Amino acid sequence: MDTAPGETPLLQMEGISKRYGGVRALEDADLVVHAGRIHAILGENGAGKSTLIKVMSGVVAPDQGRIVLDGREVTFDSPAAANRAGVVCIFQELSLIPELSVADNIVISDPPKKFGMIDRKAQRRIAVEALARAGASDIHPSALVKDLPLSRRQMVEIAKALARKPRILILDEATSALTAADVSKVFEVLKRLREEGLALLYISHRMHEIAELADDCTVFRNGRKIATYKAGTKSDTEVIELMIGREYQNVFPPKSTTSSSAKPILECRGLSWTDRLTDINFAVRPGEVIGLGGLDGQGQRELLLALFGVLRGCSGEVVIDGKPVRLGSPAQASSGEIGMALIPEDRKTEGLMLPMSVRENLAFAAMDKVSKHGIIDRVAEDRLLDEMVKLLAIKTAGLDIPVGALSGGNQQKVVIAKWLMRHPRIILLNDPTRGIDVGTKQEIYQLLRRLADAGAAIVFYSTDYDELIGCCDRVLVLYDGAIKRELAGDEITEHALIASALNIDVAQAEKMARAHP
């Protein structure tokens, strides 16, 4: 069943554009997919891969462009419509229903019926078959999905996709939660499906997986298609070049030149939590900006939450000012004694109360500074808030308008202002610039450096490599819940970051870095 790429493609996407508010996710992107081939999609975080997949599988409607399937133009107005046309996607965010059983989930979009009711015997048979096809016969079809570990759920997700008899199967980081044994099983399954004439789209950050599987590769960057080539015709170095591509913009403030010799404010010793964090050791001194790098979801978020007292059952030690402390809640972590602040990732749910005013959002954090005996001093409050709004240049029509009415960048500034009002000494940031405009990003970078120069210790997780390079004095690269590498000073390069994030051989990465300075 070897289909040469010269034949009529199974699916074509032409001139696809999609914007989310002011953010350009896809710009005039195209893609050609052939039956009987595995097509890898490569690109950095935020390159537009996920949006492309969502358009293809009917989750989001494109602003522009067309999709041609079997030579006919189609529009998918829902995931169900795409499924009916034979386009099935295994999403990075799992689409399983936790309270239902494995078998229920596998047949969920089209259960077998008998007398109008779901035929449980047939359902069981389909589920067992699909699990076997996915190489996951060890999973019991009656088990509830919520009781399965993440790697098993991912296998159920694959079985579920196969039960829908797809013609085009999209795997969006479908192996990221799998164990090595599962990955090799999944690979066999995928190769067999290719033999059967399916078109497979494979999105992964893992270069060696792509080398083993793919027939064709397409690189995306900044929402645009950069290149399509046959697998094996480009070296890893060339591929990474294609993925990075752009020049650095000089938006970052200068780093501090003197290396701090002060005693660390915050130290982590052997910190572990369930299977998501393993033996984390590092120290942060006042004035330092430490970056957390690596692929999305390698434990960075959990590390910040553990430090902030959100996770239960952590082992190891957190040492503040040389004294071990047990952090049991965010309230304790942010108390004056410890002085920690966490700027959360999702400002809409964890950082702000959107319908409430700027004043209310800010004042919560500093209630004790502007109240006496439980009564709020409005004059003191106004003075303090005005100061903050000026310091951060928050663009708002007034203190009393709802935060939800501000732009994303200004909302994020309110979140930061909220925490700065407590004068934290240790500032943890969880991808604080995601989805905000360049101008505001720049202001945030400068603010971080000013705070560090004033003696704060900053731990900063970012999915944007440029940010890590531009802002951080040191970067800890996490992989699978452990620190794989620590980069300092000039070592922090995009090559080194990507290589250690992908857990590629360090020597090889350095060779690459020398070859392409």
Add this chain to the structure above:
Amino acid sequence: MSEWRFWFAAQKGTLLAFGIFVAMFILYTSNHPAGFTANVVQTASNKGVLLAFVAMAQTLVVITAGIDLSVGMIFLLTNCLASWLVVGGPVETTLGVIAVLFVGVLCGALNGAIVIYGRLQPIVATIATGAVYFGIALLLRPFPGGSVNEDLADALTGRIFGVVPASLVTLLATVLIIWVPFSRSVYGRAAYAAGSSEVAAYMSGVPIKRGKFLAYTLAGLLASIGGLFLTFFTYTGEAAYASGNAYTLFSIAAVVLGGVSLFGGRGSVIGAIFGAFAFRTIGDLLFVFDLDPLWQPLFQGVVLLLAVSLGAFALFRVKNRLEWFG
């Protein structure tokens, strides 16, 4: 063997409710002056089925992660309507029953339409529609009164073969005719899926809207069966506001006792039925122990709190404190 393990895990809530009910009922009958007789069982089941029907209605909506605060009022409205319509000869009576059930379906469908297509929050939407239903009930029966076909009423509240309470048989029939097909249909599964994770259900192409709509509609139907039975017991219709509210709140209590998760996606009508019976028996226990009836609400509240606490033990195992907030 492992098949049993999964069955047991899925039915844990229902089994717990069943256990609580059996324990309470044994305590009740063994202390009852008359003991475990057909008469005592009949009285208990007649009282129990009223709440059981309303609790079944509540379950269907709660499974979709919603809540229906109008079930008690649909119960009242159909009671008042039945006291006008379910009278006369066999043909008239039959038509009357059909009309009453139809109104129940209509009320449920209206709730569903507002919540699903109007995208209003279930709690607000059903408070409003509940007030409307009560208003209509009040217009139908400004004062308690009316009548009902007493032959039918006596047959359905009596005993079959002198032993089995007819009301229990009707309840069982309702479970078999309404619940079993619903829970095994695509729409029933859609209701569960929507309650468990609406986003995942949508991404999987599940017919969420129709599933939820059917759940609300059938809830109206079940509440109206409850309303019919109320008429059969009392022979009258009465728009008693306090009683309607009490049934709504007790139905939520029964659902929780029955192991149905208020977060949606888990539980069954069977559990809720035992929850309702257990809740009713708690009230009756005071009677056999000769305690002042004034103690009843307090006692019921304490038992409910204890039962709900059993379900909260899982929170001690949570590793990420953010999960406390669901």
